Amino acid sequence: MPLYVIWLHMALVTELAAITPIIAFLLIIGVVTAIIQSALQIEDATFSLLPKTIAMIAIGLFGGFGAMKGISQFAVMFIAHAAILVHQSWS
Numbered sequence: 001m002p003l004y005v006i007w008l009h010m011a012l013v014t015e016l017a018a019i020t021p022i023i024a025f026l027l028i029i030g031v032v033t034a035i036i037q038s039a040l041q042i043e044d045a046t047f048s049l050l051p052k053t054i055a056m057i058a059i060g061l062f063g064g065f066g067a068m069k070g071i072s073q074f075a076v077m078f079i080a081h082a083a084i085l086v087h088q089s090w091s
Contacts, residue, residue, distance in 0.1 A: 003088050007078065014074040018067035022059055029055050 033051050036042070059065070 003085060007085065011074065011078075014070055018064070018070045021065040022067060025059070025065070026052055026055060 029051050030048075033048050037047060063069070
């Protein structure tokens with residue numbers, strides 16, 4: 001298997017591992033907000049958007065459950081092995 005295919009696979013796996021906890025967290029917030037809206041019969045769109053917006057700001061400020069760490073580790077590994085990628089056969 002060519003090295004660039006392996007790197008592409010590693011990039012997609014890293015991206016999926018980095019974003020899955022964030023999506024799950026926002027999904028939980030959306031479900032809880034929807035339950036509260038339906039229980040209290042609130043039809044305001046701001047009430048459904050505001051908690052998710054605040055959560056996204058908090059995730060961005062506090063590092064996103066380690067997402068940046070995983071992505072930066074992949075970037076360092078990619079840069080360290082860039083010479084091997086450049087000098088390989090691409091066919």
